[in-house]
Amino acid sequence: MNDVALAKSLSSKVLQPRSSGRAKTLTTLNEHVVEVISDSGEGAQRCGQSLGAIAAKMGNGVWTVEIIPAEIRPPARSVAGASGNCIRLGAGRVTNGGNETDLVIAFNEQVLLGRVRSGELKPDCIILLESMWRENSDPRIVGSYVATHDELVSAGYRVLEIPMEHECRKLVPDARRGKNMFALGVLCSIYSLDLQLAREQIALTFGKKAASVITSNVRLLEAGHEWAEANLDFKFRIPATPATEPQIVINGNTALALGILASGMEVCAMYPITPATSASHYLSDVFEKVGGVVHQAEDEIGACAFAIGASYAGKCTVTITSGPGYSLKQEAIGLAVMGEIPLVVVNVQRGGPSTGQPTKAEQGDLLSAMFGSHGDAPKVVIAPSTIEDCFYSMITARKIAETFNMVVVVLSDANLATSQQPFPRPRFSESWLAPPFDQSELPAGLKPYQWDQTTGLARRFVPGQPRGMHTLTGLAHDQLSHVAYDPEINHEGIRARSLKLAALQKTLKTPPVFGDDSGDLLVIGWGSTRGAIEEAVESVRAEGHKVSSLHFTIIQPLPAGIKEILQRFTRVMTIEGNWSDDPQDEIIDETNRRYSALAMLLRARYLVDVDCWSEVKGQQIRPNMVRRVLLEKLRQH
């Protein structure tokens, strides 16, 4: 469905003067992107999350994206201060945040302005705007409100002013606390959502608070609903397909944390950093209940070293971080590679370099994940592509780490970290868990690095095991773990550590092609962009274009069979959230153009001309952006 056309067809129906008293129009939609924004602290996030949860319960496809200001408490009514949630509701399964917003409910005009300026709203987006500012005692505020309102109207937006403050004051003395539930009621009315489910959601959200809090919030919800029923002349319905099996609704960081729990890992060592922290927050709350420990170390180096110590002592351990912390861990990661200590390192990528954009998503760390740490330090790199993947990737990572005695880097990003999506409730399997570590006596004569000549694998020794005494070292060492600078021995060790990647690669399946097996254009992605890419591919395929896509979740090592796939397409390109030079730039040509990370890797490995398109604006890559890129690429000759 073409969203723009759809929204246009709707808008002609909805934009009747609301006092006309005419019956409401009810429009059935395939999907809608709705957002709730306020100053931070006014509860727009809670409103948005609740809306997502209610729609998910009804069986709608849902993807929620957090709108987070960069500062903890930006000044009130500031353009950069929007805090809230963007929720994509769909009739079917929703795999990404979708395109620009179709309907927004804003608590003041300034936060709204920020969203408009960064191009987050569709050209004819419906705007529900808190009207209280019109009567403000400060003439500057009134002026700014009126000016913004008029500007938005003349820009073609459908602006509806709603007296949230006024209505809420009838029920509560401080409307700042509670307006969000009024807004939820308005949205429940607009999207024809079950009010009873909304009441239950409120009870769940405020479950730990006094009953009076729940009652008061339910009253605000109902008031919002009533107001919208009486005053708005439109309603939408997005048909739901009720799920047949239980679904869980969580964000990517919660999924990572649950995956850690499920993998049987016992220790997570970390140092707080955005956007990885929320995973550790949640884990800190639940891990101890199953005998686990979250250790907040003095810094990321300490966290990584702590994790390495715990892994060395017999338990595979995880350390979680984001960009800057990942850079700090690099030396220790090299030690784990050298010592062949199983270790899982999660990097929830954010914008870089340096402190970069802490709350924004980027896919800028692929190369440092693969090649980081000095010298030849082969490690496994996996990148979950959905929220569900975030959960299972931790189980896979732990298994690979312990089977191959390797470092496994898991690359998530800020987009997955804070987005929510329902997926089938995982069914527990014993095989997820780490086996108890071996403490038995080692066979006489077995060496601590008795590398298999074909696979590079050696049995892991754990302190406490009789006959296994040796000193693990980050220095070049022989099979006995003796420090050795002999050129042959150094070669032997590096070879063995490298072969393990090849051995793992032999066990991997070629990823399936999305679409036909051959055609005019193959688009390749990795990590969180999967939903947007596949949606775009589907839409251009529906128009008859021979486009397919391929998505990598294991990037190092790449499975066999990729080159054959690339060769079946006339053109190949990657879509990535990292930097690549624009060939249109004046001084850029083929001799100096920097390609996106994956494109560069694929070019080098397969000697295939892989083009790329990338963006590092810190915004999620949207299906319609990808669509535009694909159509453009198809036009080129």
Added chain:
Amino acid sequence: MTIAATECLLRMYDERYGLEDYQGGVPRWCTGCGDNAILAAVQRLCRDENLRPEKMVFVSGIGCSSRFPHYMKSYGFHGIHGRALPIAEGIKMVRPDLHVFVNTGDGDCCSIGAAHWIHAIRYNMNMTVMLHDNQIYGLTKMQASPTSPKGLKSNTTPRGAYLDGLQPLTVTLGVQNVSFVAQAVDWIPELLYDILSAAFHHKGFSFVRILQRCPEWLPNLFDPWMKDPQRLLLLHGEGGLRISPALSKAYQNQQQHDPSDLNRARELASVIDPIPVGILYRNTDVPCYEDLRRTGQPRSHDFIKAGLEAEFDKFTVWPQESGSRTTAA
């Protein structure tokens, strides 16, 4: 079956280890290097405590002194520069059954690893930490270290070190949760042994600063103290060291010190000359981080499964909920 097992147990407890059972690789330190004396004292301690070699882990960073684990016959972890302590913490957290020792140099501990050092004191995990303080970077060939005395000429301070040396003992004693601090010198083996033994027996983070000679780069650094026994101040008494009559004869500058007296310990620690030797501080009441953090929960599969399912429940949307309702539309 039962008999065999008992026999096996008996044999296990009967087993006595000799010094040779703790000898790993042949030490490659320079002749006269104080690290040799520390190794000898540690091996004696292991023998006297009859420690099972597979139950010990020696963790180190990088430096001459950090070669220590290679020369022990036990498990060892020769890590990266400055990070011995967090590695040792990770080990101790999951394996309280292992004896964890740390060997670290003055650069390793007090410079690149300083943040870890401060926090390790505060965590107070049960391990024995030996600071091999030769007041110089040995392995990298004679650069000033944070503990180098002011005026010391080195390759990076050819006209003499600019700053006063950092005092590891005062730093350690200034950190919350400090539980054991002692000072030894490598050239009095008897005291070195006694101090390491006390450190080993203390449950908590036992920090022993050992003044260690580096004849290669600073052959005369400790001469004034070695030549004049009066310039050492031996701390002894109830709860501290017992000094043998023979030693008392040679080192007559002695002082009674109660290791539970933190203020006095801090005063003593700030004395550079004479060098205080002995146990400055001991507090057996400070909890160990690993004990605080270990929940004692069994890690059975059923238990983990139950925990996981309880979490899933919190986030689950059950199909019947949506099926049983009609929309408000």
